[in-house]
Amino acid sequence: MESVYAQYVWAVPIAPLLAFLVLTLMRCVVKGSAAFIGVGSSLIACVLSILILLERLSASTNVYTVNVEWLSFGAVHFELGYELTNLNALMLVIVTVVSTLVNLYAKGYMADDERQTVFFAYIGLFTFSMLGLVISPNLLQLYIFWELVGVCSFLLIGFWYERPAARAAAKKAFIMTRIGDVGLLIAILILFWHMPNHALDFQSIGQVFASVDTMSQYGISAGLATWIASLIFLGAIGKSGQFPLHTWLPDAMEGPTPISALIHAATMVAAGVYLVARTFDIFQLSQTAMLIVASVGGFTAIFAATIAIAQRDMKRILAYSTVSQLGYMMLALGLGAVTAGIFHLFTHAFFKALLFLGAGSVIHAVHTQNIFQINGRGRSMKITAWTFAIGALALSGVPPLSGFWSKDAILSAAWESNKLLFAIGVVAAFLTAFYMSRLFFIVFTRAKRVHTEGTDSPIHESPAVMTIPLVVLAVLAVVAGFVYTPFYSGFETWITGVAASDHTNVIVIIVSTIVALSGIGLGYFIYGPNGVREDRWSNVIKPLYHLVERKYYVDELYKLFAVYPLKVLGKVLDVFDRYIIDGIVRYTASCTVQFGKLFTRIQNGQLQSYGLLSLYGFSALLLLLLLLGKGLW
Amino acid sequence: MSSMLASYLTLAAILFCIGLYGVLTKRSAVIVLLSIELMLNAVNLNLIAFSKYGVVPSLKGQVFSLFNIAIAAAEVAVGIAILIALYRNRATTNVDEFNELRN
């Protein structure tokens, strides 16, 4: 069937780009209607990508690629273009839907900010870059947009630039992800030189890395494949906040909350997962790389979940939860369950965006992010509370909400291949349910304390422009899971192109349900309206609690082992440069000067000594003539 | 004949050396100028000696020495003028104190 909408894929990223250009270049003209332009452009992109998705769902599953030459000389042929597969059609929808809702939400959230235009311009640029990343047909273009989303994330984290914390967080985010990016860059270098015809497009990669045989046919050893996969994964680690490069993501919460929802929860951070899924052919050929992916993912999932338990900042808790859930996705990919990983990405995007926007709604009303200062004040915001509850339940994995199905898909994959990782997944799921119920109960249900300092003005529900996205996302968080249940595997067939069997695993379903409910139960027991006070139990395991609260001192370790040595080395080299290198130069110069001064002694300005000197010179010449110049006489 | 030339030349050499000694050692600029005159006259003596007893005797040497005397007179006039100007500025004619060349 002839594709109708697929040929207009290019228009999807162009719409937000135009919004960005208009908002940047004609800032003064469009000042009032910034939000309108932002929402409008992303809505166009959204409608178009939904049409494309529907088209692909109904009929054509062939890959649609268009390339134009970008830079070409000698052996280099870099191309730009777009490619449409089922996977990125799905990603397009995720990105544009969340982006549209966030734009809409931001209209209310940022209403009072005088730099609104800049904000919406940045979001436009981000949406463009993210969509460009998704439809990239080759690794180089993906890298370009990969960097661009990174810089947008940087700009938006540092949006409130006056705050030193925002500045530090922006810088940290950029540098930490850059470490990963260089991994990806090196992977590109290796691929460029080892791929036939220096091809970097995903189709060629798919062909070369189709199996061990084809790979060795093109002269790529298994070890090299492991290296390539690991380096690509390093890029994913940076972008998706996996251990040990995760520290930037929680700090990124310094940015405006809509941004946290869009970039640091739903879309950009998932780019790492998308990258691994896109280059999965390479990973598949290396057991080592797969094991690395699975272990890093599993470890991050449980590691971040424990940290989330002890945080006090509402957005930080959600951020660590994001890190943990991304770990989940990586775990799935590492186990070979691409569909499960992508499925979790899909559901997670909706409920995590929902949670962040809900948190933003609360923060907007109470002007604090500390959950103990909010302390139940969120209860008067009915819509926010209910939608937040749905999001929290979905994240905790309570059936039949979306999070349950995706988590179940991952856990059953783990159950089949690696029981240890399954156990880790289960514990992480329990912790997730626990910290989410902690968050929910403290913020929304706790009895109001008698002595509350500061303003105690009544809390109002946010305006409709902010609650509508919440409701839409809540609906999506409920229903998104039904596309891929244990009883229906069409989604997997659609994503991977390989017919799949249903993966009903009753044990896993029961275990994950029990775990989720018990986590929530424990949360209710401690933090519920009649629960015990937190310090009761936190005092019991004080050292451990501190360790978790301080995020395992990872930041401090970075400071100690990376930042300080770099600074010290820089300072030492500075001294070296100033006194040794420049010292040698100065010494040479002064030697020359001194040597010259030696002769200036003679030049004392006394006419008579000049005369005497010339007399000496004359005599010497005469003497020379007498001694040597025999022939001249 | 040649002995006559030798004695003239010797006298001229002695005069020249006395002049040179004066130029190099005397503190007073006036004496220095006088010594320069002495050296010039030594040269004049040579010129005349050669014009009379040289290989090709000719009057040119004597004419040339007359030129020399005239120029020496002019030179002394200029020299003394400079000296006076200097004396007005520095109130001394001590050559040791004239080391402006150095700076």
Added chain:
Amino acid sequence: MIPWLTLLAFSPLVGVLLLSLVPSDRVKLLRCIGIAASLLPLLLAFFIYAYVNVEGQGSSLTERYNWIAIPLNIEAIQPYVQSWAFEIDYHLSIGGLSLPLVVMTAIVTAMAAWASLTIKQRVKSYYIWFLLLEVGMLGVFMARDLFLFFLFFEWTLVPMFFLIGIWGFAKREKAANRFLVYNGLGSALLLVAFLILTVTAGLAVHGDAGASSHLVYSGDLEQMIRQLGDAQSFVNTLPGPASSFNPFYLSEAWRATAFILLLIAFGIKLPIFPFHTWMLRVHVEAPTPVVMLHSGVLLKMGAYGLIQFGLAILPQSFASWSTVLAIIGLVNIVYGALLAYVQKELRLLLAYSSISHMGFVLLGIAAMNDIGLQGAVLQMVSHGFISALFFLLVGCLLERTGTSRIDELGGLANRLPFLSALLLLAGLASLGLPGLSGFMAELLSLLGLYGQLPWAAIAGGLGIILSAVYVLRGVLAITYGPLDMRFAQLKGTQAVEALPAVVLTFAIILIGVLPAVVTIPIEQGIERMIHIIQAGR
């Protein structure tokens, strides 16, 4: 036939002439003439760019006239040849790597002339020196005779010396002296290397072999490349027992000597570690429009010379020393980056970042393939624009705040949003953000290098992380953060200042989005060089 290249190179002299006719107190008129005169070569450069690209790459413009011929004493070899002479040709060409660099020079100079509106004293002589400098720079990038190149190379020193020494900041004279002495030293070495090459590879035999032939020494680049590329030529045939003495043979030892001399001579200009200290002073002490030229264009003369007058002439030596070049490049990158990271003065930070960025040029050269060389040239052009933009902005900053110390500034995004945005953009370009010019340059350098020395390319990736560290540290400390009360009254950017910044930004984005504007004109020149390199293996 219109001598376009000569017109281009000497077109600033029109301005010099006009300026010398205007009384020195008519400052406004002088400024107008100065700027207009710098626009003239810009227009010509654009025209030539368009002309060369439209006409196709084969017809790269060339101009050649006999200039100086010194007959040599032929008594010693009378029976064998008719005449023996030393000749210098006036030979300009826009082929090879020249075109993008010439256009870059013209743009940066015009923008710097515009930015020189901040110069308040002795405007007349300032613009005269400024335009004379431009003649030298344009000449360097077009000369195809070793001695003509050397002449232009030296030419730039004199105006630069006065521009630093008269219009600079507090320690300007010291900086000017150091600049002159250091570069003079480099030039001396360069001259020695050129002489070594001229008396061997520069030899040409005209006419029939035998008694009627004419022996000519010349500094002609094409001639040298041809001689050294020809396995049968004098310069390449070892004097065996059968043949008699061959004074024109260039032995391995002499080749290595010439290579090292060239490396140091151009390395001082580039600069490579440890010959970089002179340029730190210049960056801090020279007036900012002059630093725009210095950092933007003059440093590139070193890199350009290294490729066009080093690599092209002695490809084998470069190939056998490529590991050393790569290591020097890496040292430059890491050393510059680490030092940039701890500087408290923005101008010093930028100076060290230049050292770091020039490291990528060396990596591109060390790659010894077309990808690496394209990367090196792109890096030259891109860094030219980026550092010009940086120093333009630093100039605006200095004008307002009187300081460019990182620890004294902060929060300027509040009062100077436009300037801060551009500063951030320049920073992002500098750290290699895709879509801006630096990215493709660094990518191609590393990509090319990976084909030759994989480990070095991977180590070079470290530089990409470090550049993010120091750039963000410097730029964010100035623009972000709480606003210092001292700067609460700063005036916003005016349109007059904004124009050159916008032009440079546009150039940076254009090269970032369409790197082909740089790569296409030099493709043929680089192909030829690669051909020579591969033939030599």
